[in-house]
Amino acid sequence: MxxxxxxxxxxxxxxxATLRRIFLxxxxxxxAGERIKRCIxxxxxxxxCPVSYAMDISPRQLIALFRAGELEQILQSRTIWICAxxxxxxxxxxxxxxxxxxxxxxxxxxxxxxxxxQAPHVQRLARLFxxxxxxxxxxxxxxxxxxYHTRGNPLKLFxxxxxxxxxxxxxxxxxxxxxxxxxxxLAKIIRKAExxxxxxxxxxxxxxxxxxxxxxxxELRLEQRKGA
Amino acid sequence: MKYAxxxxxxxxxxxxxxxxxxxxxxxxxxQELIEIDDWNCCGATMYMSVKETVSMAVxxxxxxxxxxxxxxxxxxxxxxxxxxxxxxxxLNSIPEMHRDVNEALAEGGLAYSGKTAVRxxxxxxxxxxxxxxxLRKQKRSLxxxxxxxxxGCQIVRPDKGFDDQENPVLxxxxxxxxGGEIVPFPLKVRCCxxxxxxxxxxxxxxxxxxxxxxxxxxxxxxxxxTCPLCHMNLEAYQDRINAxxxxxxxxxxxxxxxxxxxxxxxxxxxxxxxxxxxxLGKKLSTMTEAAYV
Numbered sequence: 001m002x003x004x005x006x007x008x009x010x011x012x013x014x015x016x017a018t019l020r021r022i023f024l025x026x027x028x029x030x031x032a033g034e035r036i037k038r039c040i041x042x043x044x045x046x047x048x049c050p051v052s053y054a055m056d057i058s059p060r061q062l063i064a065l066f067r068a069g070e071l072e073q074i075l076q077s078r079t080i081w082i083c084a085x086x087x088x089x090x091x092x093x094x095x096x097x098x099x100x101x102x103x104x105x106x107x108x109x110x111x112x113x114x115x116x117x118q119a120p121h122v123q124r125l126a127r128l129f130x131x132x133x134x135x136x137x138x139x140x141x142x143x144x145x146x147x148y149h150t151r152g153n154p155l156k157l158f159x160x161x162x163x164x165x166x167x168x169x170x171x172x173x174x175x176x177x178x179x180x181x182x183x184x185x186l187a188k189i190i191r192k193a194e195x196x197x198x199x200x201x202x203x204x205x206x207x208x209x210x211x212x213x214x215x216x217x218x219e220l221r222l223e224q225r226k227g228a
Numbered sequence: 229m230k231y232a233x234x235x236x237x238x239x240x241x242x243x244x245x246x247x248x249x250x251x252x253x254x255x256x257x258x259q260e261l262i263e264i265d266d267w268n269c270c271g272a273t274m275y276m277s278v279k280e281t282v283s284m285a286v287x288x289x290x291x292x293x294x295x296x297x298x299x300x301x302x303x304x305x306x307x308x309x310x311x312x313x314x315x316x317x318x319l320n321s322i323p324e325m326h327r328d329v330n331e332a333l334a335e336g337g338l339a340y341s342g343k344t345a346v347r348x349x350x351x352x353x354x355x356x357x358x359x360x361x362x363l364r365k366q367k368r369s370l371x372x373x374x375x376x377x378x379x380g381c382q383i384v385r386p387d388k389g390f391d392d393q394e395n396p397v398l399x400x401x402x403x404x405x406x407g408g409e410i411v412p413f414p415l416k417v418r419c420c421x422x423x424x425x426x427x428x429x430x431x432x433x434x435x436x437x438x439x440x441x442x443x444x445x446x447x448x449x450x451x452x453x454t455c456p457l458c459h460m461n462l463e464a465y466q467d468r469i470n471a472x473x474x475x476x477x478x479x480x481x482x483x484x485x486x487x488x489x490x491x492x493x494x495x496x497x498x499x500x501x502x503x504x505x506x507x508l509g510k511k512l513s514t515m516t517e518a519a520y521v
Binding site for chain 1: 237238240241242243244266267268269271272273274275276277278279280281282284285286289317318321322324325328329331332333334335336337338381382385386393394417418419421422423424426427428431435464502503504505
């Protein structure tokens, strides 16, 4: 499934190294994110996950694959996009690993690299969400769902009409989005934060391909400390 | 007490019943809510999947506005609650993120120290207002109404907060004290799927079928929720679940604040019960002015 080809055991491809650098930089920003190193492969995460049955890679396998240097395969999976962010795994992990936050970091890495995943529709929804937020400052559910189906499966629009009418009759839908007064200031904040995110990605730390498994994270932290 | 009220986007319209009932219940209990002026969307789970600093900055703008008011934030939506609390956690533990977010906020003339507390109405009602004060204002009993208390995932997780993470009890205690009969509901913190109803409908329908089946088989006459996403999935998609699985669920879904409002003597219309998509059932209808639907 993954396209990464290993030259030698324990040596990662250039793509894998790049993806890993972006991902580890995201992990560094998760409070207690480095605990990913402590995984004992017990499977409590998979057992606690209400949607693991619908995943192609279970949460436990996800960490094993990361450890084995197969990040690219994880990023292309359906798994990271089916996580509904209920945090059951995080709460129960005996090693205190922030699994849900780590999956968010994986989602961002996949978005960042524009990777082809098995759930492009979720990525489309996320992008539309950010567009609406940028324009209005608030989410307008009607606009989001309509735009999402129009760009995906327009026939789906018909199936949501009955619900729309019921909500309308009970004054639970507004036709137009509400735009906040400070939308221009919010847009400025977002643009600035986007620049900062770019800076994070471009801050290329020297990354040696031999850092397979968890070592990468340890080295990254060391570099940071030295730099500080 | 006074709180900086953050309704969130869902409560503005599609889930107005939650917004209306929170405002009514807090007013009835002499708690003041001041809506944060010109608040913006917290970014929800979606923005967090796209850009990191942006998602934190968008969420932190609201916390910065509340900080200016000098008040704790009250966030009824579970998703907003979790996102805002998470922003606090990240900013307080990763100095680099705090600096970056403030750099972004400065573009909008704002700054945030990281000190605004984010609270959920269930926490405030039980732990601050207190059961004694609520019982003193009680006008009506729930009279043995059989309730399945559904907490959902995001008010008790990921971090230890105001209630137990595996078996929270505050809703049970609150609604039990005002006359409700709490039915056993072992799925009280199991996920409803949230946005999966849009992106992976089959999976979400199955999750919600499980929740409804558990509640109904344990004798519930009503399920109460604390989250607009759970509420939407369980209420608006009940007919689709019935069509898919050949079930005949007709379980009214109410916000816990709507039930509490009835107990405090607020009219059902002011609690937004006129917006319910499902019949309220025999027992509940005796407590409301109209049967609705």
